[in-house]
Amino acid sequence: MTVARPAGPLGPAANAIVALLEQRTGQQLDAGRAWRIDSALQPMLRERGLTTLDELVARINDRGGSEHGLADLVVDALLNQETSFFRDAATLDTVVQAAIDMVAESPRRLRIWSAACSTGQEPLSMAMLFAEASERTGILPPEIRATDISMRALMRARAARYTQFEIQRGLPIRRMMQWFEPRDDLWEAKAELRFRLLYGQQNLIADPMPGGKFDIVLCRNVLMYLSPVTRGAVLDRIATVLRPGGLLVLGAGETVIGHTEALVPSERYRGLYRPAAH
Template structure:
């Protein structure tokens, strides 16, 4: 009989880092994913001349503003920033279709929020889709806000600059040439695209939510990293800023079921969620 191997128990320093990550972000890093701690923090150890996680934690918890900044950098390094252009392209097309239906029923400008936007590929994909829909059919371009907890990721998102590898992930040659231009050794989103997006740093667990209400919120592939309590907390907060008739899009493997009573599956838009009727 083969007994599955269990990951080795975490050391004291790794446990403190796991606790810090969960306190700051709600993300739970279990023993099976603890390998990310070493791989993500090794560059930081080398940069500071440290030889172990124990030394890093000792410096991080020594107190003072510099140490507080180090804790911020540790959390930032552990965040999963995996993303690509037009990820699950079909569901982004569904967002545009839903927005077209909403725009036809209301004269006001629609508002869309890309939560946990990482380095910006999702909101830029939306901006391309809505720009093309505007050119094609006159669909009004919505307000698109994009937020992320990582200052480092947001800096890249605002700049809209990507490597050859990043630009080829999900982006057609036609869209590369239409919406990007080469800057030195990178591809930069054209100003007409970047300036249509509003970026801000935000912690979904604790920071104030963006002002006003939204017609569509995208919060994809975030809940899977959160503890059950954190999932419920984030979903309830998002429900609080959805406009009546508004929609929430989650990642393919995520659901609101069992985590909140404020949201239910949409009957009209498969895979999206709406506010529950009360």
């Protein structure tokens, strides 16, 4: 597939890469984030003996070339994988309380989906919180499915190994000592925590939705990178896999309002969203 070369202030090669990112993921890279192109792709240029983005785009467009999948690697490198343990901790506490309420009203094992899970800190945080909630209340730990478009991020998530810097971002010492153990120069989540999670690759704009219905879906800090039209389409798709009475969790700066009629703010849980009544 040939990468288009739209004209613009970024230059033709950079614009081609921006177009490729949006085509594959729906994510837009505006001028304020254009610095990511050079910083993210410089290692790839050096590895391949290339000096300019024009050469990289030409190689992507070379159908007879030997580097199949180069476009995928470029897109993967440009994805924002910013995450941390217990990010927006108050929101996660609300999610756990909502889950406890759901089980109290209809006893069952819940299903939770962490969409765009990046390198795994969010689903691991949820697994820790539910393990603690299980000890307090007897709630059965939920099935937690975690997905991301980036195979590179998923490999790290499955390995559940983090640097000292990553482990200190949001993870209290008590939980670190309880759930992680040193492994070489890294910290690795213990097997009993890793085995609580199911990982899979998922493109939110193109792939089929995961099978079955979910009680809670977390899709945080993803919609902000999508165009309004794509944002609405993703929300509509997520609504199809929420159970009646289920909940959607977005990032602090995100909302469903003005983007979809399939979801509305939850009256019971501030900042969360539920399927619209029909």
